[in-house]
Amino acid sequence: MVIRYDRRWLSGDAASFYAQRQNIMTEAADVVIIGSGIVGSSVAYHLAEQGCTNVLVVEREAHQGKGSTGKSMGGVRAQFATSVNIQMSKYSIDFFSRFDEVLGHPADYRPHGYVFCATNERHLEYLKTNREKQLALGVKNVELVSREDISRMVPQLRVDDVIGGTYCSTDGFVDPHSVMMGFMLKARERGVRLWLDTTVTGIEVEPGSGTNGPTGTAGVPPAVDFHQGPGPQNAGETPAVASHQDAGAQSAGRMPALPARISGVMTSRGFVSTRIVVNAAGAWAAQVARMAGAELPVEPLRRQLVPTEPFDQLPKRFPMVIDMSTGFHFRREGKGILLAWNDPAETSGFKTEFDASFIEKILTRAADRVPCLVDAEVNPRRAWAGLYEMTPDHHAIIGPAPNVEGLYFVNGFSGHGVMHSPASGRITADLVLHGRSDLIDASLLGVERFAKGELLEETAIL
DSSP states (O other): OEEEOOGGGTTSOHHHHHHHHHTSOEEEOSEEEEOOSHHHHHHHHHHHHTTOOOEEEEOSSSSTTOSSGGGOOOEEOOOOSSHHHHHHHHHHHHHHHHHHHHHSSOOOOBOOOEEEEEOSHHHHHHHHHHHHHHHHTTOTTEEEEOHHHHHHHOTTSOOTTOOEEEEETTOEEOOHHHHHHHHHHHHHHTTOEEEOSOOEEEEEEEEOOSEESTTSOEEOOOOOOSSSSSOOOOTTOOOEEEOHHHHHHHHTTOOOOSOEEEEEEEETTEEEEOSOEEEOOGGGHHHHHHHTTOOOOOEEEEEEEEEBSOOOSSOSSOOEEEETTTOOEEEEETTEEEEEOOOTTOOBSOOOSOOTTHHHHHHHHHHHHSGGGGGOOBOGGGOEEEEEEEOTTSOOEEEEOTTEETEEEEEOOTTOTTTTHHHHHHHHHHHHHHSOOSSSOGGGGSTHHHHHTOOOOOOOOO
């Protein structure tokens, strides 16, 4: 048995740990979800809808939505470049359009549209190719638009270098916090439990049985090592305490038999016995995966957003506008305008503080494309930073861990977690309960693709 545990246990030996473990009250759940953001809440809802209600969601913050969910721009769109993202968007946008009716809680879905503005032939051909794929997959309302069409949508836009674009009327925005709460409230009505202000300090595993999931329908693929074996642990990372059998194998230069199997989760409120753990920890997903001895190629990347003060020189309603020449995009948010741009100089890391120097960078690009925005006022104290959870191919990782039975990933959305939350929750619940999903070919999003070199390259990243 391998137990990964909190630094608080480091002063004692393994026997001391087990002794203390015996005195901790044990809870039990069929499924433990780590993370109660919009994705974890969606997984909880979809499990409960399929009859799996003995579910515990563990959240380290005192309130939901303190991670990436609460910092999101809230955009939803079907205008992607890969089939799997288009399919997930199509399902999710339809779900958002019915959210209030199905869950009895508002999503605040506003189908104001997205318009992508191309300034060269390469970008325009890219949009046309994507549109053909979107149409083939059932997104029927993606239109090719001219410079004149775009100018009519937003007359204040400088369009002298725009040669065309695409527009989808059902793209738009939702309220991420409200969607998250809708999922969780309905899940809790069904019997799901939520532990707030509770830290996961370890994930317990034991020798596995060769199956994955409560029904035993999903086999576990061969172990995938991203760096050949467990490798050195990160500085400051809590080491593992292994059983005598496993320790002997390691000392002899051999790894313990794989796959291992989930047997429980250690939290600041006590031990929870479970066979299924869903990692929905957002930008912190890699650290959670390592608690179970798994590797996950997910890194945090800061994303900064700047709202203006009330601004009436743009229409009260207009689409999200994406300037493909710079990546700058903007939409209305209440009485002001929300400005966004992914700084290519940004580096990965848990940087959650807003950098005031970003304001000059983004306002320069804003005023270039929308000259009237030179008059917009910005209060740096109202700007904010959040974290994208990035994967090497900018696609989510959804599915079972190849070397740990009962561990499921729903991570790495690379900025698309809110918009794809209905689909990701449904797919994850399907995999946990049935071993497959009829929504998409979920094997495309498995973590094994990185070791196999079968990456899915999404280029429509905002």
